[in-house]
Amino acid sequence: MIKISNVSKLYSNEIVLNNLNFEILQGEKIAICGPSGSGKSTLLKCLIGIEDHDSGEIFIDNVLLDKTDKTKKQVRSKVSFVFQNFNLFPHLNVMSNLTLPLIKVLKLSKEEAEKIALANLEKVCMAEHVNKFINELSGGQQQRVAIARALCINAKIICLDEPTSSLDPELVKEVLDTILNLSKDNITVICVTHEMAFAKKMADKILFLDKGNLISFTDTDVFFNYSNELRVKNFLDKLLI
Amino acid sequence: MKTFLKLKDALFSNWHITFLTICSLITSFYIIYEISLWSIINATFINDFQICKDNFNIGACWGFVYEKWETIFYSQYPTHISFRPILSSLILILPLLYIVIKKKFDISTFFILLVSCILSYFIMAGGFFFLENVDTRYFGGIFLTLFIGVFSNILGLPLALLLAFSRNSNNIFVRYSSAIFVEIFRGLPLIATLFVFVIIFPLITQDSINLDMFFIICIAFVFLNAAYLSEILRSGINSIPSNQIHSAKSLNFSKYQIICNIILPQVFVKMFTPLVNQFVSIMKESTLVSVVGMFDLLGSLNLALGDSQWRIFYIEGIIFVAAIYWLFCKILLIYADRVSEKFYKEYRL
Numbered sequence: 001m002i003k004i005s006n007v008s009k010l011y012s013n014e015i016v017l018n019n020l021n022f023e024i025l026q027g028e029k030i031a032i033c034g035p036s037g038s039g040k041s042t043l044l045k046c047l048i049g050i051e052d053h054d055s056g057e058i059f060i061d062n063v064l065l066d067k068t069d070k071t072k073k074q075v076r077s078k079v080s081f082v083f084q085n086f087n088l089f090p091h092l093n094v095m096s097n098l099t100l101p102l103i104k105v106l107k108l109s110k111e112e113a114e115k116i117a118l119a120n121l122e123k124v125c126m127a128e129h130v131n132k133f134i135n136e137l138s139g140g141q142q143q144r145v146a147i148a149r150a151l152c153i154n155a156k157i158i159c160l161d162e163p164t165s166s167l168d169p170e171l172v173k174e175v176l177d178t179i180l181n182l183s184k185d186n187i188t189v190i191c192v193t194h195e196m197a198f199a200k201k202m203a204d205k206i207l208f209l210d211k212g213n214l215i216s217f218t219d220t221d222v223f224f225n226y227s228n229e230l231r232v233k234n235f236l237d238k239l240l241i
Numbered sequence: 242m243k244t245f246l247k248l249k250d251a252l253f254s255n256w257h258i259t260f261l262t263i264c265s266l267i268t269s270f271y272i273i274y275e276i277s278l279w280s281i282i283n284a285t286f287i288n289d290f291q292i293c294k295d296n297f298n299i300g301a302c303w304g305f306v307y308e309k310w311e312t313i314f315y316s317q318y319p320t321h322i323s324f325r326p327i328l329s330s331l332i333l334i335l336p337l338l339y340i341v342i343k344k345k346f347d348i349s350t351f352f353i354l355l356v357s358c359i360l361s362y363f364i365m366a367g368g369f370f371f372l373e374n375v376d377t378r379y380f381g382g383i384f385l386t387l388f389i390g391v392f393s394n395i396l397g398l399p400l401a402l403l404l405a406f407s408r409n410s411n412n413i414f415v416r417y418s419s420a421i422f423v424e425i426f427r428g429l430p431l432i433a434t435l436f437v438f439v440i441i442f443p444l445i446t447q448d449s450i451n452l453d454m455f456f457i458i459c460i461a462f463v464f465l466n467a468a469y470l471s472e473i474l475r476s477g478i479n480s481i482p483s484n485q486i487h488s489a490k491s492l493n494f495s496k497y498q499i500i501c502n503i504i505l506p507q508v509f510v511k512m513f514t515p516l517v518n519q520f521v522s523i524m525k526e527s528t529l530v531s532v533v534g535m536f537d538l539l540g541s542l543n544l545a546l547g548d549s550q551w552r553i554f555y556i557e558g559i560i561f562v563a564a565i566y567w568l569f570c571k572i573l574l575i576y577a578d579r580v581s582e583k584f585y586k587e588y589r590l
Contacts, residue, residue: 101494133588135589
């Protein structure tokens, strides 16, 4: 599904991603963990070509991601993305935020688009807020609308950048359930997160980055209980769980 | 009763506020009394020069306006076909009023005003059907002021959009040519721009005799206005967080769709007040065309004051012309208020 070989990225001579190699299969749920500044979000943004990688190859569903708009479009039709700061459009209400990409990009009719949008808003328990504007919603509500928008596109892969960072603990559970439900549809989930408890419950595999290097990429169970890597052990020791 | 008590409380609550209230009441009554004494009570309303002159130091002579309104409104336009400037001005002002009442600000507004500009120009210039041809150098008065105000904004805004987006372009050639254009026109005062255009155009066309001054000043106004508007729009475009653009890209919007659906609605809503400011300011600056020999409303007044007999009543003339300018600008400002209110209801921005 996703294959990454020798991918590196520099920000003005500072190495952000250092020669990464890994492969993600269809339907897998991956959590990308690591300390701040380890390149987690950058890796995620490279996957859909919002940031360009400097060397190496990224294959998404057998499409080689290069710098041309054509392949980027192909890739973005397969991957939907939930940003850390939601990035909803403030001049539109909740419903239009969801239906605009469906109408303009997927060329659906307005009725169809609204049906899909409503169904996905119900999944994240936001159906009663359809007519509100974005600045009338709390952070957690915005986050859930952003997730609903990503679900609308019906993509094979969903990337989430810190989806739980602005949610209260009860809502984290709701987001977790939403993500776990996705696996029924065989959707691949890649999620950057700081919350190890969330990662433990959600993920099949955990990818651990530190200073742009891939430290470990193993099953969740192995990562938390039997990891040999010193860096991972140090990291886990400092957790409050 | 409640409002009366409130008013009493606000104006006479203690001795120094009472003192201030009485002082300001006396002053304002005095000013209003003096003004109405001059402009209404002692004023002359008939265009009899002798009566006006006898009354010169006592009251206003509105007879001057009555005597000269044709010159002020039509300038040098042939008087036997004066219905054409009236018709043209109406064609410009009625769609404007319609847009103000309907609170419209969209692509259809642009086309309505563009069509009314073209239509009014052809009615003024003539040369078809039964309308005889009139040279553009006779254009003037109220039509010229309105036409420059509407035309320079209607063509200036699209040009400004183009300039603003090309200034953020990745193509170096596009970016720098837009930057040079904007910096040149933003750095030049309008008077200098008009002079430069009047000097440069004959050099390009190799034709100094058939110089169409009306055409040249229209282009000068459009370019200058576009440069100012583009900076307003560019600041609006830059104020939109790049995150939103990223998110739109990740949703697979094309560049054109991002501009039309994400950037422009927000830019116009956020930047509406400064945009209208510039609309109003360019409308008022149209008075400067008199330096290159065209007569707008103020210029036509000077033309009317060329009559040495009536010349002494210039204050009445200036007040009359100022009132017309104020009315035009007020229409635009009412428009600004109504549309920003509507924007707030629609977009909550």
